[in-house]
Structures are given as C-alpha cells and as structure tokens.
Amino acid sequence: MTEIFFCNQSLKAEALHSSCAIDIDNLWDYRCSKPDILTPYTPYFFNQNPTAIDRSIADLLSTAPVAKPLTDLSLSFGGDNTLALAEITQKLQDYNLGLLDASAGVYGSRMTGFTGAVKKYQEALIAYGSSLKSNAAARLLARQKTQVAFQSLQLEFKHELNAVTAGVNARRGTPLTNLERATNIARSSRNLTALDITSQVQANNLVKFSKHTALLGNGLAVIDFTSRIGNIYNSHQAGGNWQRELFIESSSFALSALAGTAIVNTGGAMLGFLVLATPIGWVGLLAGGLTVAGVAAATSIGINQITKEDAGGVYDLIMNKLAHYDN
Amino acid sequence: MTTREYLIGMLIFAAFITAILYVAFGQITVRKLRKNPKTKDFLGLEYASGWDIINVAQALALPRALSRKLEKSPLAFMNANATVLFEHTNTLDRILGSVFYWLLMVSGLSGTLLVLLNALGFFTL
Numbered sequence: 001m002t003e004i005f006f007c008n009q010s011l012k013a014e015a016l017h018s019s020c021a022i023d024i025d026n027l028w029d030y031r032c033s034k035p036d037i038l039t040p041y042t043p044y045f046f047n048q049n050p051t052a053i054d055r056s057i058a059d060l061l062s063t064a065p066v067a068k069p070l071t072d073l074s075l076s077f078g079g080d081n082t083l084a085l086a087e088i089t090q091k092l093q094d095y096n097l098g099l100l101d102a103s104a105g106v107y108g109s110r111m112t113g114f115t116g117a118v119k120k121y122q123e124a125l126i127a128y129g130s131s132l133k134s135n136a137a138a139r140l141l142a143r144q145k146t147q148v149a150f151q152s153l154q155l156e157f158k159h160e161l162n163a164v165t166a167g168v169n170a171r172r173g174t175p176l177t178n179l180e181r182a183t184n185i186a187r188s189s190r191n192l193t194a195l196d197i198t199s200q201v202q203a204n205n206l207v208k209f210s211k212h213t214a215l216l217g218n219g220l221a222v223i224d225f226t227s228r229i230g231n232i233y234n235s236h237q238a239g240g241n242w243q244r245e246l247f248i249e250s251s252s253f254a255l256s257a258l259a260g261t262a263i264v265n266t267g268g269a270m271l272g273f274l275v276l277a278t279p280i281g282w283v284g285l286l287a288g289g290l291t292v293a294g295v296a297a298a299t300s301i302g303i304n305q306i307t308k309e310d311a312g313g314v315y316d317l318i319m320n321k322l323a324h325y326d327n
Numbered sequence: 328m329t330t331r332e333y334l335i336g337m338l339i340f341a342a343f344i345t346a347i348l349y350v351a352f353g354q355i356t357v358r359k360l361r362k363n364p365k366t367k368d369f370l371g372l373e374y375a376s377g378w379d380i381i382n383v384a385q386a387l388a389l390p391r392a393l394s395r396k397l398e399k400s401p402l403a404f405m406n407a408n409a410t411v412l413f414e415h416t417n418t419l420d421r422i423l424g425s426v427f428y429w430l431l432m433v434s435g436l437s438g439t440l441l442v443l444l445n446a447l448g449f450f451t452l
Contacts (some may be wrong), residue, residue, distance in 0.1 A: 146408065148338065234334040251339045251342070254339070254342045254343075254346065254437075255338055255339065255342050255438055256333075258342050258345060258431065258434055258435045258438060258440035259435045259436075259439050259442075260435075261381065261431065261435055262431060262432050262434075262435020262436050262438075262439070263435065263436070263439060264374065264430065265381055265385060265431075265432070266436070268372075268402075268405055268406070269385070269389075269406065270399065270403045271402060271405075272331065272397050272400040272403070272405065272406060273396065273397070273400070273402050275400050275402050276396060276399060276400045299438070299442055300440045301447070302440050302442035302446070303438045303441065304440075306335065307335055307338075307339075308443055310329075310332045310336075311335060311339065312329055313329070313332040314332055314335055314336040314339060317332075317336065
C-alpha cells in the first residue's frame with residue numbers, strides 16, 4: 001500500500017512534525033527526492049524505503065489538473081471517500097452506453113446529477129470553511145448553504161451514496177452522509193490529507209476521476225468519448241497499432257448505440273400496443289418505460305463488451321484480406 | 328476466426344450501412360418534413376436529438392394495419408403519425424425509410440440476441 005500525502009498550503013518540517021507527528025525524512029516526492037518543505041497540491045509518499053510502485057503512483061497523480069481537485073476533494077470528504085467516489089464513477093461509466101437512448105434520461109442525468117450534487121456540496125463546505133474568518137451573518141449564511149446542498153444530495157442520491165460509503169467503515173458515518181462531521185472537518189481547517197492507495201489501478205481511477213470533475217456538466221457522452229479516445233491515444237503513444245484500437249472503439253460504440261436504439265424503439269411501440277390491449281395504468285407505463293431503458297442499457301453494455309473482445313479479430317481479418325489482394 | 332467474431336463482423340458492417348442510411352434519410356426526407364408546417368408537429372417524441380428520424384422511418388416502414396392501431400393508442404404522441412406522413416412523402420422516401428428502419432431493427436435486435444446467446448453460453452461450446 002502506498003500512502004500519498006497532499007496539502008493545500010506550504011508546510012515546514014517542524015509544523016508537519018508538531019501537528020501531524022510525521023517525520024519529513026520519510027516523505028518523498030515523485031522524483032524520489034526528499035523535500036525540505038511541502039509545496040501545496042503536490043503528492044508526497046510516505047515510506048522509509050521508497051519503491052518503484054510508490055514512485056509511479058505519485059508520478060501519476062503529480063500533474064496540476066489531477067493533484068488540485070484530488071487535494072480539495074480529499075480535504076473535504078476524507079481520503080477513503082475520495083477513493084470510493086473514484087471507484088463508483090468508474091463503475092457508473094460502464095453504464096454510459098444506454099446514454100444515447102431513452103436511458104439518457106435515466107442514467108445520464110442521474111450520473112451528472114450525482115457528481116454535480118457532490119461537487120456543489122463540496123463547494124458549499126469550502127465556502128463555509130473560508131467564511132469562518134468573516135462575520136457571524138456570513139457564517140450563518142454559508143452554513144445554511146451547506147445544509148441545503150447536503151439535503152439535496154441525501155434526498156436524491158440515496159442509492160449512489162450507499163454504494164459509495166458501503167466500503168468505508170466508520171462508525172460516525174462519513175462526511176458524505178453526516179453533515180456534522182463535514183462541517184467539523186471544514187471548521188478544523190485541516191491542510192494535510194492522506195490517500196491510501198493499494199494499487200496502480202486505483203491510482204488510475206483517481207486520475208480519471210479528477211479529470212471527470214473538470215468535465216462534469218457536459219454529460220456522460222463526453223466522458224465516454226474521452227475514455228475511448230484516451231484508449232486510442234495511449235496505444236498510439238505506446239507505439240501500438242492505434243488504427244486497430246480506433247476500429248475496436250468505434251465499432252463497439254456504434255454497435256451498442258444501435259442495439260440500444262433498436263430496443264428503445266421496439267419497447268416504445270410495444271408499450272403503445274400494450275396500452276390499447278390492456279387496462280394498464282400510468283404506474284404500469286412508468287414501470288414498462290424503466291424496463292425498456294434497463295434492457296436497453298444492459299444490452300448496450302453487453303454488446304459493448306463482446307464487440308471489444310471480438311472487433312480486434314475482425315480488424316485483423318479485413319487487413320489480412322486486403323494484404324492478400326495487394327499481393 | 329470464431330463464430331462470434333464472424334457474427335460481430337457482420338454486425339459492424341450492418342451498423343456501418345445503417346449509419347449512412349440514417350444520415351441520408353435524415354437529410355433527404357426528415358429535413359423536408361421538419362420544415363413543413365403541416366407535418367412538423369407529427370414527428371413523434373424525441374428521446375434524444377435526431378430521434379424523430381427514427382420515428383418517421385418507423386411510421387413509413389410499419390405495415391399500415393399496425394400503424395393505424397398505434398395511432399389509436401393513448402401513447403400515439405410518442406410515435407410519428409403515419410397517416411399525415413404518407414400524404415407528404417413520395418415513394419423514394421418510403422423505400423429509404425423502410426430499408427433504414429428494418430436494417431436498424433434487424434441489426435440492433437440481432438445484437439441483443441447475440442448478447443443473450445452469449446450470456447447463455449452458446450459460444451463457449
């Protein structure tokens with residue numbers, strides 16, 4: 001396990017030792033040199049003897065657009081919650097494909113809504129933290145704003161919150177589910193935070209997650225495309241066969257969109273007939289609509305998976321055939 | 328080359344043709360219907376932008392007996408109105424719409440079938 005430290009203001013060795021009981025001699029930056037003073041929004045890892053994995057994880061998290069949102073997030077919600085959030089968005093991303101169809105209404109807005117609500121809550125908490133230095137009226141207003149943001153998050157996104165916090169066992173609840181804890185943390189003006197990263201996969205999820213928080217509001221399709229383009233670009237960077245990757249990504253996208261579209265349209269027509277033939281009520285219609293969206297999403301995910309596995313072989317076949325005609 | 332790879336290859340080809348027909352049908356037929364004040368309110372519910380293209384194709388492709396039934400349904404607003412559309416389209420529009428719609432449905436739903444068969448383990452034999 002790699003323990004990564006972030007701070008949001010410069011910290012000297014003495015301050016580090018007296019406030020957090022951390023010996024600066026055991027901290028390393030991503031270039032694997034010892035810092036004299038901690039610079040804000042920079043990852044440091046804690047280990048007596050640094051390993052290559054420590055270093056590569058710190059390196060992954062070291063660019064400013066990644067490090068800044070990660071520091072802010074884990075300062076307001078705690079390191080374990082940030083890890084859980086990153087994981088859940090990765091999972092939700094797998095449901096992205098239903099997006100193109102009616103399930104766009106269900107999954108897409110839900111996903112952007114959830115991350116949006118978390119973001120709003122975080123902004124309110126940060127504003128509350130900085131309002132502590134101003135007068136009582138401003139403080140009260142900021143506190144009320146955090147309360148509103150907290151309630152809308154709890155009311156609308158119960159399931160997602162459960163999924164996020166299920167892996168975090170803290171008796172008092174987490175800042176995501178307990179406003180008291182969150183405001184206490186904001187009031188305590190902590191400026192150092194730690195992330196316990198167990199694997200490189202987790203670090204990668206974090207990097208992706210921090211990028212999404214910048215993209216939020218543009219909808220999931222953007223995230224989907226960026227991750228697909230990212231795969232192609234990575235292969236290009238690694239000197240791989242990026243045309244093949246492009247073929248795989250675009251054909252799996254097209255096929256899953258196609259399957260989702262077909263199902264939504266058939267489902268819509270079927271509902272139309274169902275209303276004629278049976279005395280089905282509005283509740284039944286809603287349930288039917290959700291079923292259609294669910295089936296469409298499931299199919300989209302399924303076909304995306306299969307196509308990703310098989311499209312490479314198809315590409316090879318076409319290329320072989322073309323080479324054959326050339327000769 | 329496994330069976331599944333072969334089937335996926337065919338689906339990719341069908342998807343490619345469908346995508347071309349989608350754009351062509353949208354430009355040739357639906358653009359005209361969107362501009363026409365007599366038809367523009369009968370193109371059905373747009374789940375996502377551009378969905379009216381699929382609605383129009385469905386109205387032109389389904390057998391008249393079926394689409395007449397659909398029009399009587401309380402959910403008729405979701406589908407494009409075939410009776411109105413037939414008055415304002417020519418034979419080319421109808422052929423294009425039918426080919427596009429059935430190709431979309433057949434390839435889309437066989438993708439679904441493929442997922443189902445795959446989940447049931449048909450390709451691991």
